[in-house]
Amino acid sequence: MFDCVIIGGGPSGLNAALILARGRKNIMLFDDDNPRNAVTHESHGFITRDGVKPSEFKRQAKADLMKYPNLTMYNERVVDLKKETQCFVIYTESNKIYESRKVILATGLKDVLPPIDGIHNFYGTSLFSCPFCDGWELKDQPLVLITENPSAFHKAKLIFNWSRDLVVCTNGKEIFSKEQQELLLKNKIEVIEETISCLEGLAGNLSAIRFKNQRQLKRKAGFVTTNLVQASPLAESLGCVLTKNGGIETDNFGRTNIEGVYGCGDISKSAPMQVIVAAGEGTKAAMGVINDLVNEEF
Ligand SMILES: Cc1cc2nc3c(=O)[nH]c(=O)nc-3n(C[C@H](O)[C@H](O)[C@H](O)COP(=O)(O)OP(=O)(O)OC[C@H]3O[C@@H](n4cnc5c(N)ncnc54)[C@H](O)[C@@H]3O)c2cc1C
Structure with missing residues (x-):
């Protein structure tokens, strides 16, 4: 034994x-x-x-x-x-x-990723979950935070520590209070609530987020909130x-x-x-x- x-x-x-x-x-x-x-x-x-x-x-x-x-x-x-x-x-x-x-x-x-077409191709190479782990490598780059989670406000604040150029995509969800939205806006963090249709890019390198309304947001890297x-x-x-x-x-x-x-x-x-x-x-x-x-x- x-x-x-x-x-x-x-x-x-x-x-x-x-x-x-x-x-x-x-x-x-x-x-x-x-x-x-x-x-x-x-x-x-x-x-x-x-x-x-x-x-x-x-x-x-x-x-x-x-x-x-x-x-x-x-x-x-x-x-x-x-x-x-x-x-x-x-x-x-x-x-x-x-x-x-x-x-x-x-x-x-x-990590269970949000059900977005193509997201698995970029997780771990240009999309990460934790800014303490991978923020340094992405510092000062235009970043995206993909999140459907109400705790995203704190995550957005954290990522802002590494890059001031941040867009938050909530994939069709309304997750921020009015006060949070105002603070995000004050810090020039755009929030896009449109549903995401897919993520685009090659060989693990993200190039854009495409929305259901055909709008395209060009971003090469960022973070995603996963369900653990x-x-x-x-x-x-x-x-x-x-x-x-x-x-x-x-x-x-x-x-x-x-x-x-x-x-x-x-x-x-x-x-x-x-x-x-x-x-x-x-x-x-x-x-x-x-x-x-x-x-x-x-
Ligand atoms: C994309 C990504 C990037 C990350 N980057 C960093 C970073 O840069 N720095 C950092 O500090 N942390 C990072 N982390 C976090 C880090 O990976 C975890 O905190 C760490 O791996 C946790 O260690 P663990 O031993 O608890 O679990 P794990 O490392 O997940 O190990 C668990 C092991 O148990 C095995 N196992 C599970 N069930 C069974 C079973 N029934 N029988 C036999 N084996 C089993 C699994 O196969 C696995 O090998 C990252 C995480 C992710 C998702």
């Missing part, structure tokens, strides 16, 4: 694995290698790793982990997880079954309590309401969603597991 199985090998799961391995626990990490940032070429904002390709980050992380003989990594999806009296039973897609005393869920989130959903149903099927915004509720050491189940990284939706934060949360969850195992065993 393993001391801990980690499900998900993004930055949170990989850092959890590092701390658990160094904590001398017998652990296994499962990852089906479909991270949230797979669409991007560069990841920013992690000191010593600024601008790294996400796949290279992962390769380096796995190389760091290779030196710990008490850790096994499998490139495989976990399809089910059951809590028994003494342990958790883990089922993989190749019908293998494993047992573990603790489980860390580091399965991440998925859990990448895996495992937490919910185990009975983990979800927060109002669909994150998994955890304490400061990643403990969920299910004893022995920990969560870290984007899945909690409680902290800013960035690689460095996810890695830090992985550390905290691993420390939670080690603390709890030590208390049980001592």
Whole structure:
């Protein structure tokens, strides 16, 4: 039986694995290698790793982990997880079954893009979700914010920090209050409420937003508000309590309401969603597991 199985090998799961391995626990990490940032070429904002390709980050992380003989990594999806009296039973897609005393869920989130023709062609190359991640590269450029979300006012203010040339497209929705509209106008941010018919461009490079009324807005880059959903149903099927915004509720050491189940990284939706934060949360969850195992065993 393993001391801990980690499900998900993004930055949170990989850092959890590092701390658990160094904590001398017998652990296994499962990852089906479909991270949230797979669409991007560069990841920013992690000191010593600024601008790294996400796949290279992962390769380096796995190389760091290779030196710990008490850790096994499998490139495989976990399809089910059951809590028994003494342990958790883990089922993989190749019908293998494993047992573990603790489980860390580091399965991440998925971005659901607004249903606009062509939008997938540009997400991660010229349309991004987070100005903290990609604002620097787009600074002072004419930008678009595509959003149907009422929280867009704050996002528009944030993007304005990187570029003063901003147009917000709400795709047919009326999402701003009168006061917000006035403030946007005061800062020369145009709001277009017309329905978008498609996005145009080549090889991942956006060139224009075309509207149903045939108007065309020329923009080479920008941001889009996505709907974030859990990448895996495992937490919910185990009975983990979800927060109002669909994150998994955890304490400061990643403990969920299910004893022995920990969560870290984007899945909690409680902290800013960035690689460095996810890695830090992985550390905290691993420390939670080690603390709890030590208390049980001592
Ligand atoms: C377009 C875009 C650009 C971004 N740019 C940046 C940036 O520049 N800087 C930055 O700091 N952050 C950036 N982010 C955010 C960053 O990607 C996330 O915050 C980070 O990846 C979260 O790490 P995580 O470990 O929680 O989840 P993830 O990185 O999503 O990893 C989860 C892993 O779990 C695996 N998994 C899921 N379910 C299962 C299962 N059942 N069995 C086995 N494996 C499973 C997945 O395949 C995946 O490999 C960006 C995000 C997007 C969408």
